[in-house]
Amino acid sequence: MKLPLKYSVRSLFVRRGTALMTIASVAFVVLVYVGVLSLAGGLAEAFGTSGDAANVIVLRDGALSESSSFFSLETGRELMALPGVARDPEGMPLASGEVIILNNLPREDGSTSNVTFRGVGPASFALRPALRMANGRRFEPGRAELIVGRGLAGRFPGLRLGNEVTVGQLTFRVVGVFEADRSAYESEVWGAAEDLSNAFRRGGYYSSVVLHTNSPAEAQALVDRIEGDQRFKLHARSEAEYYALQTANTTRQFILLANALAIIMAFGACFAAANTMYAAVSARSREIAALRVLGFRRRSIVGAFLLESALLGLVAGLIGVLVALPLNMISAGTTNFVTFSEITFSLRTSPGVLLGGVVLAVLTGLLGGLPPAWSAARRSIAEGMRSV
Numbered sequence: 001m002k003l004p005l006k007y008s009v010r011s012l013f014v015r016r017g018t019a020l021m022t023i024a025s026v027a028f029v030v031l032v033y034v035g036v037l038s039l040a041g042g043l044a045e046a047f048g049t050s051g052d053a054a055n056v057i058v059l060r061d062g063a064l065s066e067s068s069s070f071f072s073l074e075t076g077r078e079l080m081a082l083p084g085v086a087r088d089p090e091g092m093p094l095a096s097g098e099v100i101i102l103n104n105l106p107r108e109d110g111s112t113s114n115v116t117f118r119g120v121g122p123a124s125f126a127l128r129p130a131l132r133m134a135n136g137r138r139f140e141p142g143r144a145e146l147i148v149g150r151g152l153a154g155r156f157p158g159l160r161l162g163n164e165v166t167v168g169q170l171t172f173r174v175v176g177v178f179e180a181d182r183s184a185y186e187s188e189v190w191g192a193a194e195d196l197s198n199a200f201r202r203g204g205y206y207s208s209v210v211l212h213t214n215s216p217a218e219a220q221a222l223v224d225r226i227e228g229d230q231r232f233k234l235h236a237r238s239e240a241e242y243y244a245l246q247t248a249n250t251t252r253q254f255i256l257l258a259n260a261l262a263i264i265m266a267f268g269a270c271f272a273a274a275n276t277m278y279a280a281v282s283a284r285s286r287e288i289a290a291l292r293v294l295g296f297r298r299r300s301i302v303g304a305f306l307l308e309s310a311l312l313g314l315v316a317g318l319i320g321v322l323v324a325l326p327l328n329m330i331s332a333g334t335t336n337f338v339t340f341s342e343i344t345f346s347l348r349t350s351p352g353v354l355l356g357g358v359v360l361a362v363l364t365g366l367l368g369g370l371p372p373a374w375s376a377a378r379r380s381i382a383e384g385m386r387s388v
Contacts, residue, residue: 273368313365
């Protein structure tokens, strides 16, 4: 014979004080868990919207990122002339040789961080159609001008529209702020490749070359051609794959952190749940004994108390995710663990993350409720009737 559901629901808040404290502790665990996973979700979105599967990015063999890659301008021109590279209406290759420079700048709060400066050519904008000017205008080559991703403009005082910033041996003026569908490009500063190279006296090389093809299949064929050509000794991959690797390396840190925090904090919350349920068992000893007299079996008693603790966790989980909902789309920034430069993004509290938070809360409630439920079922009827 099973106890009705309403028995567990009615009993849930008999001891309101301890129940509310347990709910608060489990809800806080959920809030932290969802918050850290939202960081990982925001990073995944930033990198996931950056790559085009029809673009091929070419780096020095062995380089993990553009910031650690370099090869000659002549090699770059040979890559742009390869068969399979798409052409614009004028017959020019849709390809761009680019220079990546990291420069340390002060943040709004007084700390410093590396910022990615991307030196680009005329075709770079055509290769990233999502990029559009939000304020100001595009830079003009030869005039030491820069445009700044929206994510950086509010975090670094020197990168605000109209300000001047010293990069290497030159002083540049910020003439525009751009958006790029919340991609990783919004965490970069763009200028003419020649200007940025001259600022550091690093002319004569590219960090990477981006080649556009007409389809992902043609992009893969071009990758195979470059990888198999012994003249180049370069590493090529689709742009989508390149950013997917950065996503995996960077978000893994936050996923591990979220799970580690969840385990540690949930362990403590289990004790709070157990304390609440032990108090319930102690207060209802005669009631439990009476249920046994009426014919309810031990497993029914265990099931009723486990259901009660699971409902406690469910309520806490729902409160936790409701509190976490405002985190969605909050702007944040961290270090890209591949390039060791600033990456800005918006937190993403996806349905999967919210569901994971609720599941974590229910499991916490069940684990905390299991010992008290087992204790309640093991008590003899006589012992329960003697309890005051």
